[in-house]
Amino acid sequence: MVACAEEILKALGLHYRISLLAAGDAxxxxxxxxxxxxxxxxxxxxxxxxxxxxxxxxQSRRGKxxxxxxxxxxxxxxxxxxxxxxxxxxxxxxxxxTYQQPDGTIAxxxxxxxxxxx
Numbered sequence: 001m002v003a004c005a006e007e008i009l010k011a012l013g014l015h016y017r018i019s020l021l022a023a024g025d026a027x028x029x030x031x032x033x034x035x036x037x038x039x040x041x042x043x044x045x046x047x048x049x050x051x052x053x054x055x056x057x058x059q060s061r062r063g064k065x066x067x068x069x070x071x072x073x074x075x076x077x078x079x080x081x082x083x084x085x086x087x088x089x090x091x092x093x094x095x096x097x098t099y100q101q102p103d104g105t106i107a108x109x110x111x112x113x114x115x116x117x118x
């Protein structure tokens with residue numbers, strides 16, 4: 001899931017980083033969480049645009065989501081992943097700040113033009 005969000009950020013030509021959150025910063029159900037953050041030149045800072053977590057069996061125990069392990073024949077709880085796609089408002093701000101021209105116009109990334117969105 002991180003790779004999917006990363007692919008979009010690369011295609012948009014945005015500077016980004018991936019951070020592994022410390023246990024104290026992650027949600028209580030998460031065993032491991034990665035944040036994708038984009039650089040916003042106007043803010044001179046990175047802002048989170050996506051988050052992906054491995055929740056192991058925490059969510060499946062609450063939802064009673066199980067499967068039969070074909071190797072052992074035992075019924076076990078599934079491990080789940082939890083992720084947001086990309087936060088569109090922050091992504092739009094990052095695009096505008098990154099691609100703003102000296103005259104104030106915004107030169108859209110080629111991938112947006114190729115998709116025929118503008």
